[in-house]
Amino acid sequence: MSAATHETEHHTSLGVDNRKLLMWIFLASECLFFGSLLSTYLIFKGESLSGPGTDIFAFEITSISTFVLLMSSLSMVLAVYGAQHGQLGLMKLMLLCTILLGLVFLGFQVYEFKTFASEGLTLSTNQFGASFYILTGFHGCHVGVGVLYLSSLLISSVRRNGIGKETPLYIDIGGLYWHFVDIVWIVLFTVVYLIPAY
Amino acid sequence: MADMNAVHDAHDEHPTTTIREYLIIGLVLSVITAVELVMSLYEDELGVVLIPGLLIFSAIKFVIVVAMFMHLKFDSIRFTQIFAFGFVLATCLLIAVVVLFAYDATDAIGGGFIGDPIEHH
Numbered sequence: 001m002s003a004a005t006h007e008t009e010h011h012t013s014l015g016v017d018n019r020k021l022l023m024w025i026f027l028a029s030e031c032l033f034f035g036s037l038l039s040t041y042l043i044f045k046g047e048s049l050s051g052p053g054t055d056i057f058a059f060e061i062t063s064i065s066t067f068v069l070l071m072s073s074l075s076m077v078l079a080v081y082g083a084q085h086g087q088l089g090l091m092k093l094m095l096l097c098t099i100l101l102g103l104v105f106l107g108f109q110v111y112e113f114k115t116f117a118s119e120g121l122t123l124s125t126n127q128f129g130a131s132f133y134i135l136t137g138f139h140g141c142h143v144g145v146g147v148l149y150l151s152s153l154l155i156s157s158v159r160r161n162g163i164g165k166e167t168p169l170y171i172d173i174g175g176l177y178w179h180f181v182d183i184v185w186i187v188l189f190t191v192v193y194l195i196p197a198y
Numbered sequence: 199m200a201d202m203n204a205v206h207d208a209h210d211e212h213p214t215t216t217i218r219e220y221l222i223i224g225l226v227l228s229v230i231t232a233v234e235l236v237m238s239l240y241e242d243e244l245g246v247v248l249i250p251g252l253l254i255f256s257a258i259k260f261v262i263v264v265a266m267f268m269h270l271k272f273d274s275i276r277f278t279q280i281f282a283f284g285f286v287l288a289t290c291l292l293i294a295v296v297v298l299f300a301y302d303a304t305d306a307i308g309g310g311f312i313g314d315p316i317e318h319h
Contacts, residue, residue: 014274014276015274015276016274016276016277020277021276021277021280024277024280024281025280027281027284028280028281028283028284028285029284030284031281031284031285031287031288032284032287032288032291034288035287035288035289035291035292036288036291036292036295038292039291039292039295039296040295042292042296043295043296043299043300059235059238059239063231063235066231067228067231070224070227070228070231071224071228073224073227073263073267074220074221074223074224074227074267076267077220077266077267078217078220081215081217081220172269175267175268176268179263179264179267179268180268182263182267183259183260183263183264186256186259186260186263187256187260189231189234189256190234190252190253190255190256191256193238194234194235194237194238194252195238195248195249195252195253196238196241196248
Protein backbone atom coordinates (compact mmCIF):
# COMPACT_ATOMS: atom_id res chain seq x y z
CA MET A 1 0.00 0.00 0.00
CA SER A 2 1.46 3.36 -0.98
CA ALA A 3 2.05 6.35 1.27
CA ALA A 4 -0.50 8.30 -0.75
CA THR A 5 -3.17 5.78 0.11
CA HIS A 6 -2.30 5.97 3.80
CA GLU A 7 -2.93 9.70 3.66
CA THR A 8 -6.51 9.13 2.53
CA GLU A 9 -7.39 6.47 5.11
CA HIS A 10 -9.45 7.27 8.19
CA HIS A 11 -8.16 5.48 11.27
CA THR A 12 -11.08 4.79 13.60
CA SER A 13 -11.51 2.67 16.71
CA LEU A 14 -14.01 0.40 14.93
CA GLY A 15 -11.81 0.04 11.86
CA VAL A 16 -14.54 1.26 9.49
CA ASP A 17 -15.10 4.58 7.75
CA ASN A 18 -17.14 6.92 9.96
CA ARG A 19 -19.18 8.27 7.04
CA LYS A 20 -20.31 4.81 6.05
CA LEU A 21 -20.96 3.94 9.69
CA LEU A 22 -23.12 7.04 10.03
CA MET A 23 -25.20 6.02 7.02
CA TRP A 24 -25.78 2.54 8.49
CA ILE A 25 -26.84 4.06 11.83
CA PHE A 26 -29.21 6.36 9.95
CA LEU A 27 -30.67 3.42 8.02
CA ALA A 28 -31.14 1.45 11.27
CA SER A 29 -33.09 4.40 12.70
CA GLU A 30 -35.14 4.56 9.50
CA CYS A 31 -36.20 0.94 10.15
CA LEU A 32 -37.92 2.16 13.31
CA PHE A 33 -39.53 5.04 11.43
CA PHE A 34 -41.07 2.77 8.79
CA GLY A 35 -41.85 0.10 11.41
CA SER A 36 -44.01 2.61 13.29
CA LEU A 37 -45.83 3.72 10.14
CA LEU A 38 -46.38 0.13 8.99
CA SER A 39 -47.79 -0.94 12.37
CA THR A 40 -50.24 1.98 12.24
CA TYR A 41 -51.29 0.94 8.74
CA LEU A 42 -51.80 -2.70 9.79
CA ILE A 43 -54.04 -1.63 12.67
CA PHE A 44 -56.36 0.27 10.35
CA LYS A 45 -56.19 -2.07 7.33
CA GLY A 46 -59.66 -3.47 6.67
CA GLU A 47 -61.17 -1.66 9.68
CA SER A 48 -62.81 1.28 7.93
CA LEU A 49 -66.58 1.66 8.29
CA SER A 50 -66.91 4.08 5.38
CA GLY A 51 -65.16 4.76 2.09
CA PRO A 52 -63.08 2.42 -0.07
CA GLY A 53 -60.74 -0.19 1.42
CA THR A 54 -58.00 -2.42 0.05
CA ASP A 55 -60.26 -3.47 -2.85
CA ILE A 56 -59.25 -0.20 -4.50
CA PHE A 57 -55.67 -1.41 -5.14
CA ALA A 58 -54.57 -2.08 -8.73
CA PHE A 59 -51.93 -4.83 -8.60
CA GLU A 60 -50.85 -4.39 -12.22
CA ILE A 61 -49.71 -0.78 -11.82
CA THR A 62 -48.00 -1.40 -8.49
CA SER A 63 -46.26 -4.52 -9.80
CA ILE A 64 -44.76 -2.53 -12.67
CA SER A 65 -43.59 0.22 -10.31
CA THR A 66 -42.11 -2.44 -8.01
CA PHE A 67 -40.22 -3.92 -10.95
CA VAL A 68 -38.99 -0.43 -11.87
CA LEU A 69 -37.64 0.13 -8.35
CA LEU A 70 -35.95 -3.29 -8.31
CA MET A 71 -34.25 -2.47 -11.62
CA SER A 72 -33.15 0.88 -10.19
CA SER A 73 -31.41 -1.05 -7.40
CA LEU A 74 -29.66 -3.14 -10.05
CA SER A 75 -28.51 -0.04 -11.93
CA MET A 76 -27.36 1.52 -8.64
CA VAL A 77 -25.19 -1.46 -7.75
CA LEU A 78 -23.69 -1.31 -11.26
CA ALA A 79 -22.91 2.39 -10.67
CA VAL A 80 -21.10 1.41 -7.45
CA TYR A 81 -19.27 -1.32 -9.41
CA GLY A 82 -18.22 1.27 -12.01
CA ALA A 83 -16.94 3.66 -9.35
CA GLN A 84 -15.00 0.93 -7.54
CA HIS A 85 -13.43 -0.37 -10.76
CA GLY A 86 -12.53 3.02 -12.20
CA GLN A 87 -15.11 2.79 -15.02
CA LEU A 88 -16.33 6.39 -15.09
CA GLY A 89 -18.62 5.93 -18.10
CA LEU A 90 -20.43 2.96 -16.55
CA MET A 91 -20.80 4.81 -13.26
CA LYS A 92 -22.34 7.92 -14.89
CA LEU A 93 -24.64 5.92 -17.15
CA MET A 94 -25.92 3.73 -14.32
CA LEU A 95 -26.39 6.71 -12.00
CA LEU A 96 -28.46 8.39 -14.72
CA CYS A 97 -30.50 5.18 -15.19
CA THR A 98 -31.12 4.96 -11.43
CA ILE A 99 -32.30 8.57 -11.30
CA LEU A 100 -34.64 8.08 -14.28
CA LEU A 101 -36.08 4.84 -12.86
CA GLY A 102 -36.62 6.61 -9.52
CA LEU A 103 -38.54 9.36 -11.34
CA VAL A 104 -40.62 6.74 -13.18
CA PHE A 105 -41.49 5.14 -9.83
CA LEU A 106 -42.54 8.52 -8.46
CA GLY A 107 -44.66 9.07 -11.60
CA PHE A 108 -46.44 5.76 -10.97
CA GLN A 109 -47.06 6.77 -7.36
CA VAL A 110 -48.51 10.14 -8.33
CA TYR A 111 -50.75 8.38 -10.88
CA GLU A 112 -51.86 5.86 -8.25
CA PHE A 113 -52.63 8.56 -5.69
CA LYS A 114 -54.63 10.57 -8.24
CA THR A 115 -56.59 7.46 -9.27
CA PHE A 116 -57.39 6.55 -5.66
CA ALA A 117 -58.44 10.13 -4.90
CA SER A 118 -60.78 10.13 -7.90
CA GLU A 119 -62.31 6.87 -6.61
CA GLY A 120 -63.02 8.42 -3.23
CA LEU A 121 -60.00 7.48 -1.09
CA THR A 122 -58.25 10.57 0.22
CA LEU A 123 -56.15 11.36 3.27
CA SER A 124 -59.28 12.34 5.20
CA THR A 125 -61.73 9.67 3.94
CA ASN A 126 -61.04 7.18 6.73
CA GLN A 127 -58.23 5.92 8.96
CA PHE A 128 -57.20 3.35 6.35
CA GLY A 129 -56.78 6.13 3.79
CA ALA A 130 -54.81 8.31 6.21
CA SER A 131 -52.42 5.51 7.22
CA PHE A 132 -52.01 4.32 3.62
CA TYR A 133 -51.17 7.75 2.20
CA ILE A 134 -48.81 8.60 5.07
CA LEU A 135 -46.96 5.28 4.79
CA THR A 136 -46.57 5.18 1.02
CA GLY A 137 -46.22 8.96 0.81
CA PHE A 138 -43.28 8.97 3.20
CA HIS A 139 -41.68 6.22 1.16
CA GLY A 140 -42.23 8.35 -1.95
CA CYS A 141 -40.55 11.29 -0.16
CA HIS A 142 -37.56 9.05 0.51
CA VAL A 143 -37.40 8.13 -3.18
CA GLY A 144 -37.55 11.86 -4.02
CA VAL A 145 -34.69 12.63 -1.64
CA GLY A 146 -32.76 9.71 -3.15
CA VAL A 147 -33.25 11.12 -6.65
CA LEU A 148 -31.88 14.50 -5.51
CA TYR A 149 -29.00 12.80 -3.67
CA LEU A 150 -27.99 10.73 -6.71
CA SER A 151 -28.42 13.75 -9.01
CA SER A 152 -25.94 15.69 -6.89
CA LEU A 153 -23.48 12.76 -7.12
CA LEU A 154 -23.93 12.60 -10.90
CA ILE A 155 -23.47 16.35 -11.35
CA SER A 156 -20.33 16.37 -9.21
CA SER A 157 -18.89 13.41 -11.15
CA VAL A 158 -19.59 15.16 -14.47
CA ARG A 159 -17.92 18.36 -13.23
CA ARG A 160 -14.92 16.45 -11.93
CA ASN A 161 -14.75 14.20 -15.01
CA GLY A 162 -12.75 11.50 -13.27
CA ILE A 163 -12.74 9.02 -10.41
CA GLY A 164 -11.48 10.87 -7.35
CA LYS A 165 -10.09 9.43 -4.14
CA GLU A 166 -13.43 9.60 -2.37
CA THR A 167 -15.72 8.89 -5.34
CA PRO A 168 -16.18 5.12 -4.72
CA LEU A 169 -17.04 5.79 -1.08
CA TYR A 170 -19.56 8.55 -1.89
CA ILE A 171 -21.26 6.44 -4.57
CA ASP A 172 -21.26 3.46 -2.20
CA ILE A 173 -22.92 5.49 0.58
CA GLY A 174 -25.47 6.91 -1.89
CA GLY A 175 -26.10 3.34 -3.03
CA LEU A 176 -26.78 2.22 0.55
CA TYR A 177 -29.52 4.84 0.86
CA TRP A 178 -31.05 3.87 -2.47
CA HIS A 179 -31.03 0.14 -1.73
CA PHE A 180 -32.64 0.84 1.64
CA VAL A 181 -35.48 2.65 -0.12
CA ASP A 182 -35.81 -0.45 -2.31
CA ILE A 183 -35.94 -2.94 0.60
CA VAL A 184 -38.54 -0.81 2.35
CA TRP A 185 -40.67 -1.05 -0.79
CA ILE A 186 -40.11 -4.84 -0.93
CA VAL A 187 -41.75 -5.04 2.50
CA LEU A 188 -44.47 -2.47 1.74
CA PHE A 189 -45.42 -4.10 -1.57
CA THR A 190 -45.99 -7.44 0.14
CA VAL A 191 -47.67 -6.21 3.32
CA VAL A 192 -49.72 -3.34 1.88
CA TYR A 193 -50.68 -4.59 -1.57
CA LEU A 194 -50.36 -8.39 -1.75
CA ILE A 195 -51.50 -9.63 1.66
CA PRO A 196 -55.30 -9.38 1.75
CA ALA A 197 -57.21 -7.65 4.54
CA TYR A 198 -59.16 -9.83 6.99
CA MET B 199 -1.58 7.59 -8.56
CA ALA B 200 -3.29 8.06 -5.23
CA ASP B 201 -6.61 8.03 -7.06
CA MET B 202 -5.81 4.71 -8.69
CA ASN B 203 -4.76 3.19 -5.35
CA ALA B 204 -8.00 4.32 -3.73
CA VAL B 205 -9.95 2.72 -6.57
CA HIS B 206 -8.04 -0.55 -6.31
CA ASP B 207 -8.49 -0.65 -2.52
CA ALA B 208 -12.22 -0.24 -2.93
CA HIS B 209 -12.17 -2.93 -5.61
CA ASP B 210 -10.42 -5.35 -3.27
CA GLU B 211 -13.24 -4.98 -0.70
CA HIS B 212 -15.73 -6.82 -2.97
CA PRO B 213 -13.69 -9.17 -5.14
CA THR B 214 -16.31 -11.82 -5.81
CA THR B 215 -19.31 -10.15 -7.47
CA THR B 216 -19.18 -9.51 -11.22
CA ILE B 217 -21.58 -7.58 -13.49
CA ARG B 218 -22.94 -10.91 -14.77
CA GLU B 219 -23.69 -12.03 -11.22
CA TYR B 220 -25.42 -8.72 -10.46
CA LEU B 221 -27.61 -9.20 -13.55
CA ILE B 222 -28.50 -12.73 -12.43
CA ILE B 223 -29.43 -11.39 -8.98
CA GLY B 224 -31.64 -8.76 -10.65
CA LEU B 225 -33.33 -11.49 -12.68
CA VAL B 226 -33.92 -13.61 -9.57
CA LEU B 227 -35.49 -10.62 -7.79
CA SER B 228 -37.80 -10.00 -10.77
CA VAL B 229 -38.86 -13.66 -10.91
CA ILE B 230 -39.63 -13.72 -7.17
CA THR B 231 -41.74 -10.56 -7.56
CA ALA B 232 -43.65 -12.17 -10.45
CA VAL B 233 -44.27 -15.32 -8.35
CA GLU B 234 -45.55 -13.15 -5.49
CA LEU B 235 -47.96 -11.41 -7.85
CA VAL B 236 -49.27 -14.73 -9.23
CA MET B 237 -49.70 -16.04 -5.67
CA SER B 238 -51.78 -13.02 -4.71
CA LEU B 239 -54.05 -13.63 -7.72
CA TYR B 240 -54.78 -17.18 -6.48
CA GLU B 241 -55.70 -16.03 -2.97
CA ASP B 242 -58.64 -18.46 -2.52
CA GLU B 243 -56.81 -21.54 -3.84
CA LEU B 244 -53.72 -20.99 -1.68
CA GLY B 245 -55.69 -20.35 1.53
CA VAL B 246 -53.54 -20.33 4.65
CA VAL B 247 -50.34 -20.84 2.64
CA LEU B 248 -50.67 -17.41 1.01
CA ILE B 249 -49.52 -15.08 3.80
CA PRO B 250 -46.55 -17.18 5.03
CA GLY B 251 -45.53 -17.77 1.41
CA LEU B 252 -45.60 -14.05 0.55
CA LEU B 253 -43.70 -13.16 3.72
CA ILE B 254 -41.02 -15.79 2.99
CA PHE B 255 -40.54 -14.55 -0.59
CA SER B 256 -40.40 -10.96 0.67
CA ALA B 257 -37.78 -11.96 3.26
CA ILE B 258 -35.71 -13.71 0.56
CA LYS B 259 -35.73 -10.56 -1.60
CA PHE B 260 -34.88 -8.43 1.43
CA VAL B 261 -31.88 -10.61 2.35
CA ILE B 262 -30.62 -10.77 -1.26
CA VAL B 263 -30.64 -6.96 -1.63
CA VAL B 264 -29.08 -6.34 1.79
CA ALA B 265 -26.39 -9.02 1.42
CA MET B 266 -25.45 -8.60 -2.25
CA PHE B 267 -26.46 -5.08 -3.34
CA MET B 268 -25.68 -3.36 -0.03
CA HIS B 269 -22.55 -5.55 0.31
CA LEU B 270 -23.24 -6.56 3.90
CA LYS B 271 -22.01 -10.05 3.00
CA PHE B 272 -18.57 -8.62 2.25
CA ASP B 273 -18.44 -5.58 4.54
CA SER B 274 -17.51 -5.19 8.19
CA ILE B 275 -19.61 -7.18 10.68
CA ARG B 276 -20.17 -3.89 12.55
CA PHE B 277 -22.51 -2.68 9.79
CA THR B 278 -24.50 -5.91 9.94
CA GLN B 279 -24.81 -5.63 13.72
CA ILE B 280 -25.99 -2.02 13.58
CA PHE B 281 -28.55 -2.63 10.85
CA ALA B 282 -29.77 -5.88 12.42
CA PHE B 283 -30.27 -4.08 15.73
CA GLY B 284 -32.48 -1.42 14.11
CA PHE B 285 -34.37 -3.95 12.02
CA VAL B 286 -35.06 -6.35 14.92
CA LEU B 287 -36.12 -3.47 17.15
CA ALA B 288 -38.50 -2.21 14.44
CA THR B 289 -39.94 -5.70 13.92
CA CYS B 290 -40.53 -6.12 17.68
CA LEU B 291 -42.18 -2.70 17.79
CA LEU B 292 -44.43 -3.60 14.86
CA ILE B 293 -45.49 -6.94 16.37
CA ALA B 294 -46.06 -5.40 19.82
CA VAL B 295 -48.27 -2.58 18.51
CA VAL B 296 -50.29 -4.85 16.20
CA VAL B 297 -50.83 -7.47 18.92
CA LEU B 298 -51.76 -4.76 21.42
CA PHE B 299 -54.54 -3.47 19.17
CA ALA B 300 -55.62 -6.87 17.79
CA TYR B 301 -56.07 -8.48 21.22
CA ASP B 302 -57.45 -5.86 23.54
CA ALA B 303 -57.21 -7.35 27.06
CA THR B 304 -60.15 -5.25 28.26
CA ASP B 305 -62.43 -7.42 26.09
CA ALA B 306 -61.70 -10.43 28.32
CA ILE B 307 -62.56 -8.69 31.57
CA GLY B 308 -65.67 -6.99 30.28
CA GLY B 309 -64.13 -3.59 29.78
CA GLY B 310 -65.45 -3.18 26.24
CA PHE B 311 -63.67 -2.04 23.12
CA ILE B 312 -61.28 0.85 22.82
CA GLY B 313 -63.38 3.91 22.11
CA ASP B 314 -66.48 2.75 24.00
CA PRO B 315 -67.86 5.31 26.50
CA ILE B 316 -66.51 4.86 30.03
CA GLU B 317 -69.09 4.05 32.71
CA HIS B 318 -68.73 6.18 35.86
CA HIS B 319 -69.86 4.62 39.19
